Amino acid sequence: MREVRVDPLDLDKLARILPSERADSLRTRAADAADRLRGRVVWNVNATATGGGVAEMLQVLLAYGRGAGVDTRWLVLDGDAEFFTATKRLHNVLHGSAGDGKGLGDDVRAHYEAVLAHNLRDMRRLVRPGDIVLLHDPQTAGLTQGLMESGVAVAWRCHIGLDEPDEIADLGWAFLRPYVEQADAFVFSRRAYAPGWVPPDRLRVVPPSLDPFSAKNAVLSVHDVRATLQIAGLVSTDADGGGAAFGRRTDGPGRVRARDSLMVDDSPVPGDARIVLQVSRWDRLKDMEGVLRGFVDHLGELPADAHLVLAGPDVTGVSDDPEGAEVFASCRELRASLPSRTRDRVHLTALPMDDGDENAHLVNALQRYASVVVQKSLVEGFGLTVTEPMWKGRPVVASAVGGINDQVEHGTSGLLLDDPRDLAAMAGAVDSLLRDPALAVRLGAGAHLRVLDRFLADRHLIQYADMFSEMLGR
Numbered sequence: 001m002r003e004v005r006v007d008p009l010d011l012d013k014l015a016r017i018l019p020s021e022r023a024d025s026l027r028t029r030a031a032d033a034a035d036r037l038r039g040r041v042v043w044n045v046n047a048t049a050t051g052g053g054v055a056e057m058l059q060v061l062l063a064y065g066r067g068a069g070v071d072t073r074w075l076v077l078d079g080d081a082e083f084f085t086a087t088k089r090l091h092n093v094l095h096g097s098a099g100d101g102k103g104l105g106d107d108v109r110a111h112y113e114a115v116l117a118h119n120l121r122d123m124r125r126l127v128r129p130g131d132i133v134l135l136h137d138p139q140t141a142g143l144t145q146g147l148m149e150s151g152v153a154v155a156w157r158c159h160i161g162l163d164e165p166d167e168i169a170d171l172g173w174a175f176l177r178p179y180v181e182q183a184d185a186f187v188f189s190r191r192a193y194a195p196g197w198v199p200p201d202r203l204r205v206v207p208p209s210l211d212p213f214s215a216k217n218a219v220l221s222v223h224d225v226r227a228t229l230q231i232a233g234l235v236s237t238d239a240d241g242g243g244a245a246f247g248r249r250t251d252g253p254g255r256v257r258a259r260d261s262l263m264v265d266d267s268p269v270p271g272d273a274r275i276v277l278q279v280s281r282w283d284r285l286k287d288m289e290g291v292l293r294g295f296v297d298h299l300g301e302l303p304a305d306a307h308l309v310l311a312g313p314d315v316t317g318v319s320d321d322p323e324g325a326e327v328f329a330s331c332r333e334l335r336a337s338l339p340s341r342t343r344d345r346v347h348l349t350a351l352p353m354d355d356g357d358e359n360a361h362l363v364n365a366l367q368r369y370a371s372v373v374v375q376k377s378l379v380e381g382f383g384l385t386v387t388e389p390m391w392k393g394r395p396v397v398a399s400a401v402g403g404i405n406d407q408v409e410h411g412t413s414g415l416l417l418d419d420p421r422d423l424a425a426m427a428g429a430v431d432s433l434l435r436d437p438a439l440a441v442r443l444g445a446g447a448h449l450r451v452l453d454r455f456l457a458d459r460h461l462i463q464y465a466d467m468f469s470e471m472l473g474r
């Protein structure tokens with residue numbers, strides 16, 4: 001187990017941008033939670049400190065928790081390649097996809113348990129009776145029992161799921177159920193994701209949220225966006241006076257490192273192009289390849305200045321996602337196979353992961369620069385990659401799957417794709433936004449309000465505080 005450093009964030013900073021009633025409620029509830037939780041540690045355990053939505057949220061929520069006076073701490077599991085290959089399979093299976101098809105047999109179970117037994121030993125040296133542990137996702141489920149035996153209250157949060165679980169997903173739940181069944185509380189991002197055996201009195205529905213002040217979402221001037229993209233070698237913007245500095249979660253400010261090009265096998269996007277962007281991990285279910293195919297198959301129908309950018313993490317930097325390298329390689333091959341005039345209109349970038357704050361700032365700049373942001377997931381737990389551009393007032397085109405349905409109201413805060421495999425519909429929706437700037441502005445404004453209303457950290461923190469109180473009361 002490895003502890004991730006979390007520096008406190010001032011909750012008042014968040015309160016100041018909220019409507020006054022919400023701000024007051026946040027301050028009162030935070031003070032109340034700090035009182036109730038005094039003397040206890042609230043531990044969070046997940047599989048990675050960088051990459052993906054869970055790590056994104058933990059950074060923020062734990063920091064606000066510390067800022068409010070609650071002793072929140074973050075631990076990351078140790079696991080070997082075999083463990084993460086199996087848990088990635090389990091992740092896919094819970095999404096109704098067989099993944100690498102190698103199943104979840106006794107050998108998988110034995111290795112899963114052995115790895116978690118090792119992690120449990122580490123954790124038992126850290127936790128004390130009366131502490132609270134929030135375990136995240138299938139990788140950590142097997143810690144539940146052992147921790148409860150140590151006298152701590154355990155909540156298990158699953159960030160993924162299917163609205164209508166199928167036979168494949170049932171296999172995943174059969175694997176997990178014995179580990180988590182006794183947990184003190186269960187958290188899902190949507191009610192539909194909770195399997196029927198979760199007792200209703202222990203079930204909480206808590207959608208994700210974002211932080212407006214993190215390097216991922218902080219306000220940037222147009223000049224700073226252009227300078228950042230220019231210096232990083234993402235877009236040839238002829239930057240005119242902006243800077244490329246960003247705030248860090250810990251330690252002082254950072255500055256984007258200069259590069260000739262961060263585009264793979266390619267030079268930066270021309271400065272006069274309009275960008276259609278998808279940001280995702282290189283995960284099959286995010287369907288980066290489908291976005292690429294849809295864009296190039298319908299290129300003739302799109303405005304001549306439209307360029308596609310697919311942005312994901314440098315695959316060598318994400319240890320808990322072994323599938324990433326394969327998906328990235330197929331996108332790269334597909335791009336290489338295109339005729340040169342088509343190839344020049346599509347760009348892949350593998351954003352460096354060695355500096356998480358720089359990575360976040362680059363994503364921020366790309367999302368703010370993009371004319372349209374796409375999220376054509378085939379399945380999606382929630383999709384912070386939709387929330388983030390919505391907060392930035394960008395028009396989004398996103399699949400009507402999972403938690404995306406909770407975020408985007410079609411025609412008011414973005415455009416939904418009923419069938420995520422319909423490439424013509426995706427291209428048509430993108431085209432409609434590129435050709436109608438007034439529509440793009442209206443949907444972007446609606447998107448920002450939607451996130452302000454529902455998906456900021458105050459709501460999330462209050463829901464957690466309520467849950468912790470109930471767990472301690474049990």
Ligand code: UDP
Nearest residue numbers: 052053054056280281312313351383384385
């Ligand atoms: N992300 C990132 N850099 C990348 C790709 C993704 O910082 O190169 C972030 C993205 O901005 C978002 C998170 O990873 O905050 C992905 O969360 P989401 O809920 O969309 O999906 P998940 O990856 O958890 O399935």
